[in-house]
Amino acid sequence: MISMWKLYCWKFSILFLSVLALVTSAKNAGNPANEIVDYINKNRTANKLPKLYDSPGLGCMALQYISECMGNCSSNNSLSCHPPEVDITEVYAANCGVELPTVDIISGHLVGCQWKYLNPEQALSEVLIPDEKRLSLLHSKEHTEVGVGFNRAHHGPSFWCILFSSGKTSSTFVLEGGRGIKQRNGCFSGTDLPCSAGRKLLFLADLKPVVFSMLLYLIVGM
Numbered sequence: 001m002i003s004m005w006k007l008y009c010w011k012f013s014i015l016f017l018s019v020l021a022l023v024t025s026a027k028n029a030g031n032p033a034n035e036i037v038d039y040i041n042k043n044r045t046a047n048k049l050p051k052l053y054d055s056p057g058l059g060c061m062a063l064q065y066i067s068e069c070m071g072n073c074s075s076n077n078s079l080s081c082h083p084p085e086v087d088i089t090e091v092y093a094a095n096c097g098v099e100l101p102t103v104d105i106i107s108g109h110l111v112g113c114q115w116k117y118l119n120p121e122q123a124l125s126e127v128l129i130p131d132e133k134r135l136s137l138l139h140s141k142e143h144t145e146v147g148v149g150f151n152r153a154h155h156g157p158s159f160w161c162i163l164f165s166s167g168k169t170s171s172t173f174v175l176e177g178g179r180g181i182k183q184r185n186g187c188f189s190g191t192d193l194p195c196s197a198g199r200k201l202l203f204l205a206d207l208k209p210v211v212f213s214m215l216l217y218l219i220v221g222m
């Protein structure tokens, strides 16, 4: 009887651990926009420039920018998408639930698309920063904060947008109620919300703990 209970305890702990592994792996692999911000800051600090503050409000606005471009990626991966500049601070901020008086200056933006799957590091170097001109924008001393948006069209290309601002980091692009307005697709930096367009990434990462726990069940003897 006691050994029976021991076995149940074992099985329960394994189940608990695998659920935990599943949740944590989903969190880490779920947001490529955060990874791009990490690479941006690594690149800036390697070039003796200050890190940029990772602003969720700006990130959400970057995701909004992409939503206007989803139909405009050509077969050669060039993006022809030129929404009016004022839309960034007027339309996108409102659609994100950024408190309008906290909207500050946009000191630069970078957008790009690609039909092939790219990891965040490749996306940054191959799509967003392919030349010296855009590298100098990344290295501008004017910027103080950054936000990145990522989205993928269904069976279509991926889109990335980086927004830079020269605003005061602690008081700008504030999201109403801390979270702002929930976005239906894609993901943005500055939050741990997973990416709804990053299913491919998420799914692959999720399989590891599943296989692992299945093996454990076999060993313990289900």
Ligand SMILES: *[C@@H]1O[C@H](CO)[C@@H](O)[C@H](O)[C@H]1NC(C)=O
Residues within 6 Å of the ligand: 074, 075, 076, 078
């Ligand atoms: C890519 O395609 C667009 C239109 O489809 C064209 O205007 C542009 O010149 C092309 N770019 C390159 C690098 O081939």
Ligand SMILES: *[C@@H]1O[C@H](CO)[C@@H](O)[C@H](O)[C@H]1NC(C)=O
Residues within 6 Å of the ligand: 068, 069, 071, 072, 080, 081, 082, 083
């Ligand atoms: C997307 O492409 C269409 C067709 O070329 C163009 O009319 C439209 O303005 C583009 N959208 C943006 C936001 O630039």
Ligand SMILES: *[C@@H]1O[C@H](CO)[C@@H](O)[C@H](O)[C@H]1NC(C)=O
Residues within 6 Å of the ligand: 039, 043, 046, 047, 121, 124, 125, 129, 135
């Ligand atoms: C990072 O900065 C260096 C210049 O120091 C540049 O050559 C490189 O391409 C940058 N990497 C990315 C991913 O932008």
